[in-house]
Amino acid sequence: MTTGFFTDTTLCIGCKACEVACKQWNQLPGDDYTFTGASYDNTKALGATTWRHVAFVEQFDRKTPQMGATAIGERMRANGNAETNGNHGAPPIDLMAIRNGARGADTSTAVAPRVVHEQSGGLLGDHRWLMMSDVCKHCQNAGCLEACPTGAIIRNEFGDVYVQPDICNGCGYCVIACPFGVINIHEEDGRAWKCTLCYDRQKVGMEPACAKACPTQSIQFGEIEELRDRARARVGQLHTRGITDAYLYGVDEHTSVGDLNAFFLLVDKPAVYNLPEQPRVPQAQVIPGYIATAVTAVALGVATAAAFLLRARVSDQNR
């Protein structure tokens, strides 16, 4: 049986209960009290002691038809994007204009026209606030697992990628082999750590701490095929309700990384959530690399041998 996470970002409310539950259950030390000043996200990224990370994306720059009077609105109309002039009933809170006015800038912040699908007239109007609880993806073709020179990183009986702390010697090669920047070396401990998908809890039939703590079922744990079906259905449901940006990241992938045991439902392009558009497993390069190096080795080896052979022959003739 393969287990995994389905993280539905449309349900995430950014409460960070998953971050806290993960830290508590896995007895991970707290992060520094850093203040990014950029958003509610002061965790910043996954790491050796942070195995769940809630990303906050504040899209208050989304352009709306109420911007008709601004240069951006003019540009949109010039582009002939009729949909942006659609009937959104949102009150014309022109944050952009206010901001631009305050800055004295005008068109420098212009963005490409886009269709605003979300309901208008709500609390946020045409602006939206995306949250995503990020986690180790437990890739089908895991870069860290392939890179590990000690065999410390294994695929366990639940089909998840697990670092055996009693084997790991902290070489750090997995850190740079991870295409998602998940695993990291703990500086004091010296070993590599990442999400275990609560291996210990799964062993006794419990669901992982983050999924258990999630109050909105944004994080769902279960058997991977069942989760995928549920997620695919959720995409259809969201599309019928007008969220036509919704798509699954990590299911039916055509990438070298393959499908992800922890996959996501997103409503904007992956880079918005700090995810790569087309992740590549680094080991796809290993055989070409070996071959290129071997060819060079033969060429330079022959050249070296030839240099000595020719010179030896010359000195024989001189004698």
Add this chain to the structure above:
Amino acid sequence: METFDRPPNEVWLPPLRSPARPAERDEPSVTYYDQPMIKPPHWKWYIPAYFWLGGIAGGAATIGAAARLFGGPVAKRDTVRHARYLSLALAIICPIFLILDLGRPERFFRMFRVVKVSSPLSIGTWILSAFGLASGALAVRQAVEDSVVIPRESGLGRLLRRLIPDAPLSALQGILGLGLGGYTGVLIAVTAIPLWAAGGIFLGPLFLATALASGAAALTLLSVAFGKRDPESERARGTVETVEAISAATQLALVGARDLTTPSRINQPLRVGFWGRVFRIGAVGGGMATPLTLRIVARLLGPRATKVISVIAAVLTLLGALAERFTIVEAGKVSSRDPLAYQDLTAGAPGEARPTAREQALHAPQASAHRPRIAASDTAFDSIR
């Protein structure tokens, strides 16, 4: 798509677009508050220093083996001796550097649990270990030949010379030396770091050529310092210098090929900034082009002018190799902090990596009306309890 405002003091690279993605050039870049998408290597200075020393060891061993198997009498004697002692000395230092860089140095032996083709680090561990053993055996044999500690004609000396096969072991050491010089390049190419992964196919060959060049340079210096001054010795050194020149030319070709095939945004850390300058001026200009030019000039001037030029060129090659190792590692750290470079590396057209949102919706199954509020496994546990 939206842009986030970048705080001016955190912009470390000009927002250039890669020419590799002309279709997306009009689209403003999106990052998550400029947070890196991948983690930097935690390597300390030990690793680039090891790349340098291991390269010298591998290159010197390869040249020593070629001299032993194909060289004239002086090359067989002097070049081989220098190469063997140098290889052993470096083969002792290199593992120490590698072990010190581990997060848990006392667990270094865990590297010997597996042989993993997918991990150049694992393959490299085995290459380095075998190389160390071969170098040790050959250095012992050389010491016996030179009557160091154990006299050549003593009983133990004869036994050791019989036990340690000279030519086959030399050939093995030479082949392992080539592997030792080249695997490090493959090792860094097989990562998510954009600077190393893009154009990574050239890194193994480049590291190998650098290894051979720096090994030859080290042997040149040893030959000037300890070799005899007769014409035959000069000639043997000349051969080593020829190898160095060939390697330098190979290096230049590979650096050029890598530069041309790497998208500009990804290649930025090696083009601009401090490490870019050190790489272009120090490693490529000072460590490859200048020594190569000096070698050609020396060849044209004839044997008289060669010695001083030889030493200068060899020192430049060694320093250039050192600069190359450090700049590539450090520029890789810079590259890992650049989310746009990683986006370039992992770029894909819509629908290329996964079905588009529309396609996914078209194939979506019907949602079930009821979903259990608690995961099944959790309920099962509750009932067990």
